[in-house]
Amino acid sequence: MEAATPGVDRVIVITGASRGIGARTASIAAQRGYRVCINYQSNRTKADEVVRSIEAAGGHAVAVQADVGDAAAVARMFETVDRELGTVTALVNNAGVNDIAQGRVDEVTADDLRRLFNTNVVSLFLCSREAIRRMSTKHGGRGGTIVNLSSTLAHTAAAGRFIAYGATKGAIEAFSYSLAQEVAAEGIRVNCCRPGPSDTDMIPPGRIAQIGAQLPMGRISTPDEVANAILWLLSDEASYVSGTILGVTGAR
Ligand code: NAP
Numbered sequence: 521m522e523a524a525t526p527g528v529d530r531v532i533v534i535t536g537a538s539r540g541i542g543a544r545t546a547s548i549a550a551q552r553g554y555r556v557c558i559n560y561q562s563n564r565t566k567a568d569e570v571v572r573s574i575e576a577a578g579g580h581a582v583a584v585q586a587d588v589g590d591a592a593a594v595a596r597m598f599e600t601v602d603r604e605l606g607t608v609t610a611l612v613n614n615a616g617v618n619d620i621a622q623g624r625v626d627e628v629t630a631d632d633l634r635r636l637f638n639t640n641v642v643s644l645f646l647c648s649r650e651a652i653r654r655m656s657t658k659h660g661g662r663g664g665t666i667v668n669l670s671s672t673l674a675h676t677a678a679a680g681r682f683i684a685y686g687a688t689k690g691a692i693e694a695f696s697y698s699l700a701q702e703v704a705a706e707g708i709r710v711n712c713c714r715p716g717p718s719d720t721d722m723i724p725p726g727r728i729a730q731i732g733a734q735l736p737m738g739r740i741s742t743p744d745e746v747a748n749a750i751l752w753l754l755s756d757e758a759s760y761v762s763g764t765i766l767g768v769t770g771a772r
Pocket of ligand 1: 671718
């Protein structure tokens with residue numbers, strides 16, 4: 521449940537919100553009355569652009585640098601949010617990479633696998649535990665919602681190049697089911713959004729039309745189409761939706 525009064529005191533942390541799906545989720549969340557933490561890893565310029573566009577439209581946002589795979593940095597980010605925005609009521613675990621540990625299993629290095637799983641999977645534990653410590657009624661909180669970003673590559677077409685990335689997304693789905701049950705009686709809903717290919721920096725520009733032509737709708741999704749699904753999962757309209765996966769796959 522989103523326990524805070526609709527439109528009042530809603531504070532959202534979106535990891536990886538400087539670009540792509542995270543940036544669009546941030547802008548739409550601000551339009552719906554959330555105060556927004558724009559997390560980023562290194563692209564301060566892009567994060568500041570998202571903040572400026574939200575503030576130009578009358579919203580409130582702050583950019584906070586933190587590597588989501590670094591426990592101390594994540595703890596500092598949530599402390600900054602406490603101070604500058606208020607207590608978090610929604611978390612979108614969106615930051616993720618697919619350009620590490622590409623290739624067949626007999627080609628990948630252990631170091632690359634550790635880096636990939638740290639960014640894509642360990643980060644969900646680190647960010648979710650900080651959010652739960654603030655949201656859970658067990659800890660005196662008012663409840664909240666969490667959405668995690670999976671991918672169709674958890675289930676399809678990952679062999680050869682994206683097997684490690686696909687495995688991180690499978691882990692995210694398993695994490696989401698169990699976490700939803702763990703905190704269901706503590707006022708927190710947890711869901712997963714599973715996009716197919718979306719038009720962000722993650723897809724090389726030269727591949728967008730080619731990938732789209734292979735999909736049932738003849739195109740890949742826009743980041744807004746994914747962001748709108750995330751915002752619905754976060755909303756009071758989804759008050760009895762928890763532990764589920766919402767595909768944004770265009771019938772794939
Ligand atoms: P994107 O455009 O490549 O943007 C990635 C974002 O993650 C950036 O804001 C980046 O920050 C941030 N980031 C990367 N590593 C980070 C770290 N260690 N700590 C903090 N932030 C970090 O990505 P996207 O395409 O929007 O993807 C968003 C999510 O959707 C990912 O989980 C991805 O796996 C998933 N997804 C994407 C697609 C797709 O086709 N695009 C399909 C299915 C699922 P900087 O700007 O500072 O580098």
